Amino acid sequence: MQTPNRRSFLFIAAAAAASLAGCSAEAGVKPPSDAAEFATERLSQQGTFRVSYTADGPIPVGRLHTWKLHIARADGSPVTDATVAVDGDMPEHRHGLPTRPRVTRHLGGGDYLVEGVKFQMGGWWVMDFDITAGGRAERVRFNLRLKK
Numbered sequence: 001m002q003t004p005n006r007r008s009f010l011f012i013a014a015a016a017a018a019s020l021a022g023c024s025a026e027a028g029v030k031p032p033s034d035a036a037e038f039a040t041e042r043l044s045q046q047g048t049f050r051v052s053y054t055a056d057g058p059i060p061v062g063r064l065h066t067w068k069l070h071i072a073r074a075d076g077s078p079v080t081d082a083t084v085a086v087d088g089d090m091p092e093h094r095h096g097l098p099t100r101p102r103v104t105r106h107l108g109g110g111d112y113l114v115e116g117v118k119f120q121m122g123g124w125w126v127m128d129f130d131i132t133a134g135g136r137a138e139r140v141r142f143n144l145r146l147k148k
C-alpha cells in the first residue's frame with residue numbers, strides 16, 4: 001500500500017519529468033490502430049447522429065481556425081436544432097486545447113460553425129462533440145493526427 005507521502009513524491013517526480021520533456025507520453029495510452037477511427041465522418045456513441053467535419057484546407061498547427069460540423073441522423077436527414085459542446089485533448093500527453101472552441105452559429109441544413117479551434121502541437125488529438133437534439137445526448141469523437 002502507498003502512503004500519501006510516497007504518492008505525492010511520485011506525482012511530483014512525474015510532473016517534473018513531464019515538464020523536462022515538454023510534453024511527455026503517458027504509458028499505455030496509444031492512438032487507435034484502425035484507420036477508420038481517424039475518419040472525418042463518424043457515428044455518435046449510440047449511433048443516433050452521423051457527424052462530419054471540414055476545415056478550410058489542411059488543419060493547421062499553432063493557428064486559430066474554424067471547423068464546420070455537419071450533424072445528421074443515421075438516415076442522413078439533417079439535425080438543425082442541436083446543442084453542441086466541444087472539447088479536445090491529447091490523450092498521450094494529458095493536456096487539452098489551448099483555447100475553448102465552441103459552436104457560434106447554426107448555418108442551417110445541419111451545419112454548425114465551430115470557432116476558436118487551435119492545436120498547439122502536432123501528434124494525435126481527439127475532438128469530442130457532445131450533441132443534444134431530439135431528447136438524445138450523445139458524444140462523437142474524432143481522432144486526428146497532425147503533422148508537427
Ligand SMILES: [Cu+2]
Nearest residue numbers: 023090093121
Ligand atoms: Cu501534446
